[in-house]
Amino acid sequence: MTRAKDPIAVAPQTSDAETEGGKPQRGIQSLDSTGQLLSALVAAGRPLALRDLALAAGMPAAKAFPHLVSLQKTGLLARDSAGNYLCGPLGLELGLIALQRLSPTREAEPEVIELAGATGLSVAMAVLGPLGPTVVRLEESARPQHVSLRVGTVLSLVHTAIGRTVAACLPENVLAGLLESDHLRMAGAAATEGLAAGGKLARDYVERLARVRAAQVDNALSHPVPGIDTLAAPVFDHTGSLALVIAVMGSSGSFDSSTEGATAALVRQAARRLSWRFGALKAQ
Known part of the structure; x- marks a missing residue:
């Protein structure tokens, strides 16, 4: 797209996102440059100096500077003590409003459908509910599979990949309390399987x-459902807390169910895209 020099120039826009009733709307070209600068700062995920921010946005520093001055005046950006640009008070308020309006399960729906199509596997979405890790969405595979999960199924924190992924994101004292009732969940464990003497978590568990946290993915091979493998990954919100878990499931041997394989990579990528969407800026 051709960029106009400041002062503001107006030109027709033709993208689908900027049309109404099939007719292109008119936009302000100089604001496109402003948008490039904001996008570059978001992509960096840290404060940037004028030169670095302009370079990341693909424009000369002399062109970027007037835009940055205006962004400071409006409060969308601010500068730290070193003179680097970062999100300003108005930018923070807008971000918080957007995050408050997000419904993680609704926002994750397209990602679940896309992951099912990309892998050819069933995809489940689970959240930590009052009774434990609970399946809230299930996209069935086109291939016939005996997957005993249903919406509303509450899963073990010890014996399932989804449950362990949830457990890996919980404070130890909260997890210890939940483990006492794990036997009531699907494939549930006796308290002694997750807890040691004194109410501490068992060493093996x-x-x-720790391995789940490091890999950001967990697997369950032919368990708890014989012949079905699962790969699960966590999705985080803007506070760094667990928002939900997404998981793929399929017949053992029909896909690479290792935590280092191609399918695991797809699950992690989907989870990280959602984490970014929910404001977890450190998600990569």
Whole structure:
């Protein structure tokens, strides 16, 4: 797109997002440059100096500077003590309003459908409900599979990939309390399987959760449903807390169910895109 020099120039826009009733709307070209600067700062995920921000936005510093001055005046951007540009008070308020309006399960719906199409597997979405990790969405695979999950199924925090992924994101004291009733959940464990003497988490369980946190994915091979493998990954919100878990499921041997494989990479990528969408800016 051709960029106009300041002062403001007006030109027709033709993208689908900027049309109404099939007719192109007119936009302000200089604001496109402003948008490039904001996008570059968001992509960096940290404060940037004028030179670095202009370079990231693909424009000369002399062109970027007037836009940045206006962004400061409006409060969309601010500068720290080193003179670097970062999000300003108005930018923070807009971001918080957007985050408050987000419904994680609704926003994740297209990602669930896309992941099912990309992998050819069933995809589940779960959240931590009052009774434990609970399936709230299930996109069935086109291939016949005996997956015993249903919407509303509450899963074990010990014996399922989805449950362990949830557990890996919980404070130890909260998790210990939930483990006492794990036997009531699907494929549930006796309290002694997750808890050691004194109410502490069992050593093997702690080590497994540490691996889940490091890999940002967990798998369950032919368990709890014989012949069905699962890969699960966490999605975080803007506070860094767990928002939900997405998981793929399929017949054992029909896909690479290792945590280092191509399918695991797709699940992690989908989870990270959602984390970014929900404001977890450190998601990569």
